[in-house]
Amino acid sequence: MERPIFLALLIVALPLGAFAIEILHALIFRRMAKWNDKLSMAAMFTALGCALYLLFTEVLAHPHGIEKAYMGSVPWISFGGDMNPVRIDLSILVDNMTCVMLVVVTLVSSLVHLYSSSYMHGEERYSRFFSYLSLFTFSMLGLCIANNILILFIFWELVGLCSYFLIGFYIEKKSAGDASKKAFITNRVGDALFMTAIMIVFSVLSQSKGYAGKDVLSFPEIYRSIGELGSNAGPWVGNHDLLVIAGIFFFMGCVTKSAQFPLHIWLPDAMEGPTPVSALIHAATMVAAGVYMIVRMFPLLVGEGYISGDWFHSTPLEVIAIVGGFTSIFAGTIALVQNDLKKGLAYSTCSQLGYMAMAVGVGSTTGGMFHLFTHAFFKACLFLGAGSVIHAVHSQMMGDMGGLRKKMPITYWTFLISTLAIAGTPLFSGFMSKEMVLTSALAYGHMHEGSLFHSLPFYFAAITAVLTTFYMFRLVFLTFFGKGAWEDKKHGAHDDHAHAPVAVYAAPVSSPGHGAAAHGAHGHAPAAHSTAAAHDTHAAHDPHGGTPAAHDPHAAPVAAHGDHGHHGEPHESPWQMALPLVVLAVLALFSSGIAFPGLPGSHWFEHRLNDGVLVKDLMTESSAATEQTRQLFEPMVVHQPGEPLAANASEIVAEYHEAWSHAHHTVFLFSLCAVAFGITAAAWFFIRKRGVDYVTGVAPLRGLRTVLSNLWYVDAFFIKGFVPLEMKFNNLCAWFDRTVVDGIVNLVAWIANKIGVLAGLVDFYGVDGAVRGTGDAVLEGGSLVRKLVSGKVQDYVKWTVVGFVVAVAAVAWFGH
Amino acid sequence: MGHIGLSHYLVVAAIMFALGVAVVLTRRNAIAVLCGLELMLNAAALNFVAFNRFGSPNRLDGQIFTVFIMTLAAAEAATILAIVLNVYHTLNTVRVDEVDSMKE
Numbered sequence: 001m002e003r004p005i006f007l008a009l010l011i012v013a014l015p016l017g018a019f020a021i022e023i024l025h026a027l028i029f030r031r032m033a034k035w036n037d038k039l040s041m042a043a044m045f046t047a048l049g050c051a052l053y054l055l056f057t058e059v060l061a062h063p064h065g066i067e068k069a070y071m072g073s074v075p076w077i078s079f080g081g082d083m084n085p086v087r088i089d090l091s092i093l094v095d096n097m098t099c100v101m102l103v104v105v106t107l108v109s110s111l112v113h114l115y116s117s118s119y120m121h122g123e124e125r126y127s128r129f130f131s132y133l134s135l136f137t138f139s140m141l142g143l144c145i146a147n148n149i150l151i152l153f154i155f156w157e158l159v160g161l162c163s164y165f166l167i168g169f170y171i172e173k174k175s176a177g178d179a180s181k182k183a184f185i186t187n188r189v190g191d192a193l194f195m196t197a198i199m200i201v202f203s204v205l206s207q208s209k210g211y212a213g214k215d216v217l218s219f220p221e222i223y224r225s226i227g228e229l230g231s232n233a234g235p236w237v238g239n240h241d242l243l244v245i246a247g248i249f250f251f252m253g254c255v256t257k258s259a260q261f262p263l264h265i266w267l268p269d270a271m272e273g274p275t276p277v278s279a280l281i282h283a284a285t286m287v288a289a290g291v292y293m294i295v296r297m298f299p300l301l302v303g304e305g306y307i308s309g310d311w312f313h314s315t316p317l318e319v320i321a322i323v324g325g326f327t328s329i330f331a332g333t334i335a336l337v338q339n340d341l342k343k344g345l346a347y348s349t350c351s352q353l354g355y356m357a358m359a360v361g362v363g364s365t366t367g368g369m370f371h372l373f374t375h376a377f378f379k380a381c382l383f384l385g386a387g388s389v390i391h392a393v394h395s396q397m398m399g400d401m402g403g404l405r406k407k408m409p410i411t412y413w414t415f416l417i418s419t420l421a422i423a424g425t426p427l428f429s430g431f432m433s434k435e436m437v438l439t440s441a442l443a444y445g446h447m448h449e450g451s452l453f454h455s456l457p458f459y460f461a462a463i464t465a466v467l468t469t470f471y472m473f474r475l476v477f478l479t480f481f482g483k484g485a486w487e488d489k490k491h492g493a494h495d496d497h498a499h500a501p502v503a504v505y506a507a508p509v510s511s512p513g514h515g516a517a518a519h520g521a522h523g524h525a526p527a528a529h530s531t532a533a534a535h536d537t538h539a540a541h542d543p544h545g546g547t548p549a550a551h552d553p554h555a556a557p558v559a560a561h562g563d564h565g566h567h568g569e570p571h572e573s574p575w576q577m578a579l580p581l582v583v584l585a586v587l588a589l590f591s592s593g594i595a596f597p598g599l600p601g602s603h604w605f606e607h608r609l610n611d612g613v614l615v616k617d618l619m620t621e622s623s624a625a626t627e628q629t630r631q632l633f634e635p636m637v638v639h640q641p642g643e644p645l646a647a648n649a650s651e652i653v654a655e656y657h658e659a660w661s662h663a664h665h666t667v668f669l670f671s672l673c674a675v676a677f678g679i680t681a682a683a684w685f686f687i688r689k690r691g692v693d694y695v696t697g698v699a700p701l702r703g704l705r706t707v708l709s710n711l712w713y714v715d716a717f718f719i720k721g722f723v724p725l726e727m728k729f730n731n732l733c734a735w736f737d738r739t740v741v742d743g744i745v746n747l748v749a750w751i752a753n754k755i756g757v758l759a760g761l762v763d764f765y766g767v768d769g770a771v772r773g774t775g776d777a778v779l780e781g782g783s784l785v786r787k788l789v790s791g792k793v794q795d796y797v798k799w800t801v802v803g804f805v806v807a808v809a810a811v812a813w814f815g816h
Numbered sequence: 817m818g819h820i821g822l823s824h825y826l827v828v829a830a831i832m833f834a835l836g837v838a839v840v841l842t843r844r845n846a847i848a849v850l851c852g853l854e855l856m857l858n859a860a861a862l863n864f865v866a867f868n869r870f871g872s873p874n875r876l877d878g879q880i881f882t883v884f885i886m887t888l889a890a891a892e893a894a895t896i897l898a899i900v901l902n903v904y905h906t907l908n909t910v911r912v913d914e915v916d917s918m919k920e
Binding site: 790792797798 | 849911915919
């Protein structure tokens with residue numbers, strides 16, 4: 001076994017081993033072990049070591065990382081006999097993308113483990129929490145090393161399951177249970193379509209001649225089929241519609257998993273889970289799995305233009321670009337008015353995931369993966385920072401925060417660095433990735449001569465860039481600047497109501513007409529709960545609330561504060577929580593080198609995970625590589641900006657290269673302006689005019705905020721519109737079932753009954769009659785014959801004589 | 817009447833046989849039935865001798881058969897008498913119309 005394969009397996013096996021030991025211990029001794037946290041942590045940090053070793057020796061050590069992907073496989077399922085052999089292997093793929101994903105997952109996971117050991121300390125089910133984390137990490141790592149879309153799907157479901165467990169971790173809270181169910185059920189939609197897409201690929205490939213006995217669901221085989229399509233051969237010829245449908249269905253898997261509009265609704269609710277979980281699963285890793293998946297399936301999404309480098313005229317990609325772009329701006333606007341720190345971050349995550357999907361849609365898998373990579377670190381840092389703040393003030397509402405800059409310096413600085421990174425400030429990692437996403441979106445518009453439809457992704461993304469800076473700094477300023485509510489608390493002594501979430505800055509001051517709706521943002525108006533989804537947004541869960549009351553969704557905001565109101569000033573978190581913050585903040589700064597074009601290390605990612613390298617080797621290797629096919633792929637490898645274009649690059653690649661160079665400068669200037677404008681605006685509203693609701697002064701904005709507070713009515717649409725509609729449909733189905741289906745059944749039964757009666761008659765008189773008649777006849781004949789058998793010798797003789805006479809008479813009569 | 821021929825013998829034998837059958841069918845006493853049986857056997861034996869005499873006078877087949885029949889008749893009479901004795905011991909009767917245990 002090659003070393004990278006072995007290491008990858010080891011990395012995956014470690015958390016699985018930890019989970020297995022923990023669960024076995026629990027099964028044998030009927031309780032969770034006390035050392036679960038230590039075991040899980042040890043496994044995770046070992047895995048992190050292996051992943052880093054893999055990254056440094058295989059990826060970073062060479063200018064283009066792993067040139068030829070490592071693959072290993074074990075036969076798993078085979079059926080179909082000799083006639084139509086089909087095979088599915090347990091196969092592993094280790095290429096640059098895998099290595100990067102392994103590092104992201106193990107790094108964030110191990111830091112979250114460390115963080116949780118303090119954050120979740122004293123929690124009931126503390127040990128179980130670590131088992132869940134181990135299981136999740138195993139599943140996520142398995143997803144990353146899978147070389148087979150079916151195995152990827154299995155792990156995809158596993159991470160969904162772990163997500164369900166962890167969102168509903170506070171089982172005492174109804175809202176947590178509801179949120180976990182919402183997440184799980186929403187994900188079913190995409191998973192069903194994802195599976196359908198797999199079936200389409202399977203049925204098309206397995207029925208094709210050249211794929212008999214091959215592992216048709218493995219990436220190399222899928223890529224090969226697309227490669228053949230480029231020269232108008234292979235299984236997809238004549239199945240173009242299926243290819244498009246499969247592509248869109250794969251993306252639907254991504255829509256739910258990566259929270260794209262309109263099925264993003266589960267992600268904000270998922271914030272009911274513990275904050276470390278939000279950081280690990282719902283920010284850094286699992287939600288990015290959708291993007292990872294569409295990047296892996298990218299050739300299939302592009303279809304026939306893949307070989308020639310025409311990645312810009314494919315239906316699935318157009319859908320992805322527009323949905324991703326819309327998600328980013330849509331979630332970005334909602335994030336503007338969130339008063340719950342975690343919810344604000346959740347919508348921000350949603351928005352950034354939209355960026356990633358859009359990047360893939362506009363033909364830049366590099367951009368999508370790059371943003372996934374940098375986003376994982378700074379968003380995990382933001383969530384863990386938010387957890388640290390929540391830990392300190394025992395509330396998720398920003399109304400309870402403020403002025404924490406001095407009290408929690410480490411949290412403040414790391415949060416600020418991450419905010420600068422997500423805003424795309426130069427020298428911070430987010431700058432490189434965001435710029436790449438924006439550039440590819442603009443270049444995409446250029447490729448279509450600036451047609452409005454194809455320029456929309458860029459406009460969406462550009463506006464979102466400004467919004468992101470604005471709302472992220474809003475969070476920073478409201479949390480860490482100004483005068484904190486906890487200071488009032490200190491003076492206001494034992495008045496519990498003083499720190500019930502009174503969000504002065506956003507209190508709807510004006511007309512009562514929309515007052516109730518605006519209250520929805522706070523989630524305290526009972527009516528708002530029914531509209532804005534079934535989540536009790538601000539049942540500010542308290543990780544240290546030992547009393548059952550603290551977990552009661554209705555009592556929480558007051559009761560939790562009542563319990564903890566006397567702790568005094570917020571203070572910096574212990575080192576287990578501070579260290580992950582620092583590490584992640586450093587990564588938010590340096591994960592993409594010194595983040596400015598041309599500076600050392602700033603292009604490492606693009607060189608190793610560029611669009612061509614991703615699949616080039618896989619495809620050529622399995623398609624009986626000839627020098628010719630290899631040359632076909634060359635254009636993709638070199639079309640990255642900053643590198644000279646190969647002489648044999650195809651026309652469209654050259655055109656794209658041109659478009660990219662033009663877009664590059666525009667975007668560069670634009671990002672600088674967006675950041676500057678966003679920070680200034682946020683500072684103006686939330687530092688200079690703190691305490692003043694920033695929209696009350698502008699009438700049109702009030703209405704807009706009502707809309708935003710109600711999450712653009714998407715949740716309401718599902719709850720008010722979709723669910724009743726579905727209920728009606730269900731009732732209709734029930735009615736149909738009762739009357740028509742049952743009617744038919746009853747009719748059939750009635751007819752059957754009548755036929756039965758008729759058959760009974762026939763049976764009784766016909767069949768039975770025949771049987772009985774035969775019996776009777778035999779009986780009668782028997783008794784007749786019995787009379788002959790008198791037992792008297794003379795009777796026998798008599799009949800003998802009679803017979804003899806008859807015989808003689810017959811002979812005499814007929815004999816002549 | 818002239819020469820006595822084959823048909824005379826056959827007629828006599830037929831009459832004897834018919835008398836035998838009549839005796840067998842009509843008499844109730846087992847011994848009488850046995851007598852009727854002997855009559856029928858003798859009718860048959862007479863036929864054998866007559867056919868031998870008029871059919872193939874140079875051969876003795878018919879006469880040999882008659883000797884066999886006489887032997888058979890003796891054996892049969894012995895067997896039947898033994899049966900009749902046993903029937904009498906068991907059922908206390910020798911009337912054939914009262915013996916119907918063969919029915920079972």
